[in-house]
Amino acid sequence: SQQGEEDPQALSIQEGENATMNCSYKTSINNLQWYRQNSGRGLVHLILIRSNEREKHSGRLRVTLDTSKKSSSLLITASRAADTASYFCATDDVGAQKLVFGQGTRLTINP
Amino acid sequence: KAGVTQTPRYLIKTRGQQVTLSCSPISGHRSVSWYQQTPGQGLQFLFEYFSETQRNKGNFPGRFSGRQFSNSRSEMNVSTLELGDSALYLCASSLGRVQETQYFGPGTRLLVL
Numbered sequence: 295s296q297q298g299e300e301d302p303q304a305l306s307i308q309e310g311e312n313a314t315m316n317c318s319y320k321t322s323i324n325n326l327q328w329y330r331q332n333s334g335r336g337l338v339h340l341i342l343i344r345s346n347e348r349e350k351h352s353g354r355l356r357v358t359l360d361t362s363k364k365s366s367s368l369l370i371t372a373s374r375a376a377d378t379a380s381y382f383c384a385t386d387d388v389g390a391q392k393l394v395f396g397q398g399t400r401l402t403i404n405p
Numbered sequence: 406k407a408g409v410t411q412t413p414r415y416l417i418k419t420r421g422q423q424v425t426l427s428c429s430p431i432s433g434h435r436s437v438s439w440y441q442q443t444p445g446q447g448l449q450f451l452f453e454y455f456s457e458t459q460r461n462k463g464n465f466p467g468r469f470s471g472r473q474f475s476n477s478r479s480e481m482n483v484s485t486l487e488l489g490d491s492a493l494y495l496c497a498s499s500l501g502r503v504q505e506t507q508y509f510g511p512g513t514r515l516l517v518l
Contacts, residue, residue, distance in 0.1 A: 336509035391461040395448035
């Protein structure tokens with residue numbers, strides 16, 4: 295079963311706009327991670343936020359984590375055509391030795 | 406450092422056959438995890454190996470098995486293939502804890518006819 299659920303399932307915006315994706319999860323976690331996948335390829339790690347952190351930045355990426363609501367958001371600012379990809383959140387159940395991925399948000403950046 | 410490599414990249418098999426996929430982790434990484442990705446089920450955890458020992462296993466039938474060698478390279482095997490096994494199989498490596506950053510390979514796309 296999927297731990298994380300991303301919202302929206304698909305998002306289409308114009309180049310230069312900001313894109314926001316949300317992830318909700320069900321159990322207590324150690325970390326939450328975001329990954330990007332270009333069509334049919336492997337996943338690329340974007341950012342990891344620990345359960346005691348509330349916000350983290352990496353370049354044009356901003357991730358927030360609200361453990362009381364069991365949710366996270368990924369903001370990509372000033373989007374580019376190269377940002378077109380699927381974005382997944384991944385969580386680890388406390389005590390478990392695995393990552394559980396959500397179904398992903400398919401982001402399309404229109405030139 | 407070289408990234409995670411997976412071989413073969415593409416594979417076509419028929420029902421009932423078996424298949425072995427290979428994964429070479431990043432040098433120094435001792436944890437290797439395997440995932441199955443399908444349009445319907447998304448990314449699902451298969452199993453994780455650390456120092457040649459399986460530490461965790463997902464909810465897959467016994468037809469799915471794996472192993473890890475002393476050099477951390479890993480293989481997964483699927484026996485008696487079914488049409489539903491058609492998927493992208495991804496392996497990922499990390500230094501030690503599966504909860505930390507995972508580095509993924511490009512995947513093996515398996516088509517079962």
